[in-house]
Amino acid sequence: MIESYLLKNIAGYIDGQWVDKADSGETTEVFNPANGKTLAEIPYMAADETRRAIDAAKAARANVPDVKTRREWLEDCVEALTEEKEEIGRILCLEHGKPWKEAQGEVDYAASFFRYYAETMEDALAPQKLEEEAKNCKWTIYKRSIGVAGLITPWNFPIGMIAKKIAPALAAGCPVVIKPATETPLTMIAMFQIMHERLDLPKGMINLVMGSSKDIGGELMSNFDVPVISFTGSTGVGQLLVEQSKDHVKKLSLELGGNAPFIVLDDADLESAAENLIANKFRGGGQTCVCANRIFVQSKIYDKFSKMVVDKVKALKVGDGMDEDIDVGPLINKAGFDKVHDHVKDALSKGAELVAGKHPDELDSDKNLFYPPTVITGVTHDMKCCQEETFGPLVPMIKFETDEDALKMGNDTVFGLASYIFGKDEKRAHKIISNLHFGHCGYNTGTGPAAHAPFGGMLHSGVGREGGEEGLMEFVEAQTVPDGS
Incomplete structure (x- = not known):
């Protein structure tokens, strides 16, 4: 079992109180994917606990302080995350599997969102007086908190993903109800411990419910008192949320699945492209959207x-992320391992060649969850690894002839989250970029999102943006006030 001074309470958090038991008495275990050992047993909550959390958050709206105080909350979070980076990173490594050093980098990434919104929120939320008068009125645009926000996060970035949501939500003055992935709730609990101890928050301002995705998500979607949902996860679940949102016309911010093309043109700096590919592909063991x-x-x-x-x-x-000099940890679970295994096997059966890694016949998810970094060449677009998001350490190499071919194949997907292109001719590269239907397109870099810039998907990869001022506006409603006095 895990021990940490940041995990004094292996519990949910509702109305300013730790809740160590679900109403049903049910629990679920959190495992270390590197060795299969149980790290903790957490309460498995459902709709009733979620309803109480929503009620507490609704009540907190009456006590939300001014912008200056909210900015101080975010600044305190930056300080706490920076001070506790190693310990939070250790907890994250143990429940997710990514190397400890990489996990600490994720804590820094999380802190950057609190820092960015602390620095920019006052100007972004200030009333805007329009210069032009119309209809004999002076016009002012106010940016009002939308209300209680439901935040649903995935397991692959246990603290990075919640920071992208909770920092702008608190900046906007939205009380929150958070549902983390049951695979990786401990990092979230550690963050709540920090906020419980260091931030002078109104009761009900932050709430944590863990357990049934169906029951917790169902209550968040059916409850009129939750006007906005921010979700990161699969496209299938995102589509379900869209359907469920219609009764109350909820505002949705959805970051969904991806199928990122990485295009290397014949005039690219190949060493730089290769280094960027490795850094991009194997972060989190390839388990990133x-x-x-x-x-x-x-x-x-x-x-x-x-x-x-x-x-x-x-x-x-490859190895246990707590060991020194490890680059790639285990996959999160058996299902994740088996999907990579299936994609490699499918590609080889259709003519691809294995040039790095082990043959799938040598691998078995029942033995361990360490999938070796794998490269296959001779890949064609009819293979599963091109049609589906692999979410693992597989590099499928596809040959193309012309720029038009690269663009056509790159866009041959219903997803539109991230993309990358490498080439020295800027005009040539940007001609391709301008026609790629992806919300993020790295040019001569494999870097992903940053706090100061909006990030999100097109097509089946979602709606809305996280990061930048756009991310703050997901939790704000504009109120227009014409003044005729």
């Missing part, structure tokens, strides 16, 4: 680039 899923390489450089990537992949160290 923004990591490269389809690697398109122009035929002239295909063999040379493939060899460079293979050499770098073979140098990666």
Whole structure:
């Protein structure tokens, strides 16, 4: 079992109080994917607890303080996350599996959202007086808190994803009800412990319910007192939320699945492209929505680039994330492992060649969850690894001839979250970028989202944005006041 001074309470949090038992008495276990050992037993909550959390959050609206105080909350979170980076990173590593150093980097990433909104919220939320008079009135636009926010986060970034949501929500003055993934709730609990101890929050301002996705999500969606939902997860669940939102016309911010193309043109700096691919692809063991899923390489450089990537992949160290110098940890669970296994097996059966990693016949998720970094060449777009998001350490190399081919294949997906392109000719590259239907497109970089810039998807990858002023506006309603006095 895990021990940490940040986990004094393995519990939910409702109306300013720790709740260590679900109404039903049910519990669920949290496992370390590196060794299968139980880390903790958490209460498995459902609709009733969620309803109480919503009621507490609704009551807190009457006690939300001014912008200056809310800014101080965010500043205190930055300080706390910075001070506790190592311990939060350790907890994150143990329940997720990503290397400890990488987990600490995620804590820094989380802190950047609190920092950004602390620095910008006062100006962004200030009333806007319009210069032009109309209809014999002076006009002012006020930015009002939308109300109670339901925040639903995935397991792959246990603290990064909640920071992207809770920082702008608190900045806007929205009380929150949070549902973390049951695979990785401990990092969230640690963050709540910090906020409970360090922030002078009104009771009900932050609430944590853990357990049934169906029951908790169902209550958040059916409850009139929750006007906004911010969700990160699968497209299938996102589509369900859209259907469930119609009765109350809820505002939705949805970051959903991806199928990112990584395009390498024949004039690219190949060493830089290869290094960026490795950093992008194997972060979190390839379990990120923004990591490269389809690697398109122009035929002239295909063999040379493939060899460079293979050499770098073979140098990666796989193991328990708490061990020193580990680059890639385990996958989160058996289902995740088996999906990667299935994609590799499917590709090989259709003519792809395994050039790095182990043959799927040598691997078994019943033995452990460490899937070796794998590269396959000769990939075609009819293979599962191109049609579906693999969410694991697989690099499928696809050859293309012309820029038009790369653009056509890159866009050959219903998803539109992240994309990447490498090439020295800026005009040529931006011609492709301007026609890629992805909300994020890295040019000569594999970097993902940042706090100061809006991030989100097109098509089946979602609606709304996180980060930047746009992320704050997801929790705000504009109120227009014409003054005729």
